[in-house]
Amino acid sequence: DVVYVNREAQEGAPPLDDEASGADNAIVAADPRIRWRLKQIPTANGALVALDPHTGRVLAMVGGYSQRQSAFNRVTQALRQPGSAFKPFVYAAALDLGYTPSSLVLDAPFAAPGGEDGKLWIPLNYSKEFFGPSTLRLGIEKSRNVMTVRLAQDIGMEPIVDYARRFGLYENLPPYLSMSLGAGETTLMQLAAAYATFVNGGKRVEPTVIDRVQDRNGKSILTADARACDSCKADFDPASEPPILPDPRAQIL
Structure with a gap:
């Protein structure tokens, strides 16, 4: 460039x-x-967020090109369509309902009623080609649109809507087949937190920007981690076992 x-x-x-x-x-x-x-000021703004998938701590966040030009935070405030980034949640719902990575789904032309005007909704793959019966694993690897829609039709949109809510992506996702291709709007922060679940063993995390607040004497007056740990205050003993903290994260996968 x-x-x-x-x-x-x-x-x-x-x-x-x-x-x-x-x-x-x-x-x-x-x-x-x-x-x-x-010489060239960017006309379009992007956003980036990096968080710890196990704790939810936000490690880096960029909400736009310039805070002076726009205080709008595109990580937490901008509603955007995740598109194909939503597909893993559709496939995760299918796996929980008995599908396996080797299950076959037909990748062939598909049409469904598209609205009150009676027009058909006809999703296409990016290549505008179809590849016949394909495994679930291949479908997610190749990000096949038509396979994803047909899979959503097979399992029903209800479990997908439920998964979207449990992962924290949407509160009330409309149960339309087009939503399986990421047509609903969510924030980048919610999407990143939802993806953390795939990394940490299926636990839901809540993003936190402030880890703790201390007064001038070093006493913590606010902590993002509210778990109780009585043994953490005991005198140090090299022979003792490290304290085991409870895990309050919800198991959603």
């Missing part, structure tokens, strides 16, 4: 104050008196 920049200061000029100038698109050189500014 080519990035075009403008040089804003010459050598010998006083150091530049990014806070005062509101320079969100500035690149500071090794010499703080020299700065390059992007």
